[in-house]
Amino acid sequence: MFAGYLSLYKSGDLKRRIQRLLRSLIRCTLCPRACGVNRIKGETGYCRAGYMICVNTAQPHMGEEPVLSGSKGAGTIFFSHCNLRCIYCQNYQISQLDKGYEIDIKTLAGYMLSLQDRGCHNIELVSPSHYIPQIMEALYIAIPMGLNLPIVYNSNGYDSVSTLRYLEGIVDIYLPDVKYSRNETAYELSNVKDYVDLNHRALKEMHHQVGSRLFIDSEGIARRGLIIRHLVLPGHLIETREILRSIRNDLGNEVHISLMGQYFPTYKGLYHPDLKHPLTSEEYEEAVAILEEEGFENGWIQSLKDINDDFRPDFDSEDVFKFLSST
Ligand code: SF4
Known part of the structure; x- marks a missing residue:
């Protein structure tokens, strides 16, 4: 199975989409914040990203889901800035x-x-929402x-669904978070008032583009599909x-869920009454039971016993993901 963007490149459709996407930077509406700033001129909105791309690291990552990391790593590119302000963000140094x-x-x-030359199994864009036009330009090169x-x-x-539509046939695997089921929690913890509704719509669009089934090749590597991540808080x-x-009702129970128990108190989460504690093994076991129910x-x-300090990224360090060297 070839990457979908190759045929869009040949047909000229990729170029046309890039031109339209670049226009959306003039009054930025790339994401649901719809700040309306002129990113081409370097103005910045809520995410603080201007026109120039800002990245922190690009490296093979062995700590993603097994179908993404495989034996040689997911080819992660971590983009700086973010359109949310999660008080517990594990990547707060860059976001x-x-x-x-x-x-x-x-x-x-x-x-x-x-990353391709190093044998990575994919190009994993981490926090790409505010740089989609520029990423597409790079892809075109x-x-x-x-x-x-x-x-x-x-x-x-x-x-934003309207931005996601430009990615149909370009993105092979969607890996979105579903963080909250209640907008009041989203506002308290991530400073966003309409996360639940917008996240719901985004998920439906991603599902529409790639379906429920995850296509995995003979070497156990994902080639196309949807994986939904939920970090248990x-x-x-x-x-x-x-x-x-809600996911089961909307998308069915065939969809792949990555239920993450690696929460650790950090950043402003250290001062929140619930979030200043690590997730207990009892809480995570209950979350797994819910998944099964x-x-x-x-x-x-x-496996919580396998999660240790090495899972905590340090974006000040050259060795951002320490567990890479031990695998
Ligand atoms: S990408 Fe950034 S500037 Fe554009 S609408 Fe979203 S938060 Fe605002």
Whole structure:
């Protein structure tokens, strides 16, 4: 199975989409914040991203779901800035403290090709929502130079449907978060008032584009489909149940769920009454039981005893993901 964007490149459709996407930066409406700032001129909105791409790291990542990391790693590119302000964000150094460095489109294309040369199984765009036009431009440069890996779109799930539509046939694997089932929690923890509704619509669009089934090749690597991530938060199991039920009702129970138990208190979460504690093994076991009760059969759960400090990224370090070196 070839990456879908190759035929869009040949037909000229990819170029046309890029031109339209670039226009949306003039009064930025890329994501649901719809700030209306002129990103081409370098103005910044809620996410604090201007026109230039800002990245923190691009490297093979062995800690993703097994179908993404495989034996050689997911080809992750971590983009700086974010359109949410999660008080417990494990990547807060890059999402909210803006650590990273500016690069041009050609350099980003070079990163994609370099990850492919290193044997990575995909190009995983981490927090790409605010840079979609620029990423597509880089893709356009990298394709004639030989890029052919699947594209993984790893977002916080606060995406605009109108922007996602431009990605149909380009993104091979959607990897969105579903963080909350209640808008009041989303507002308290991520400073967003309409997350639940917008996340719901984004998920439906992603599902429409790639379906419920995850296509996995003979080497156990995902080639196309949808994987939904939910990070279980301490003291918020009611929402875990509501989220899983809502996904089952909307998308069915065939969809792959990655139920994450790796929460650790960090950043402003250290001062929140529920979030200042790590997730307990009892809470995670209950979340797994809910997953089973709701009838999900596909996906991944984590072994909490295997989760340790090495899972905590340090974006100040050259060795961002310490567990990479031990695998
Ligand atoms: S991408 Fe950034 S500037 Fe554009 S609408 Fe979203 S938050 Fe605002």
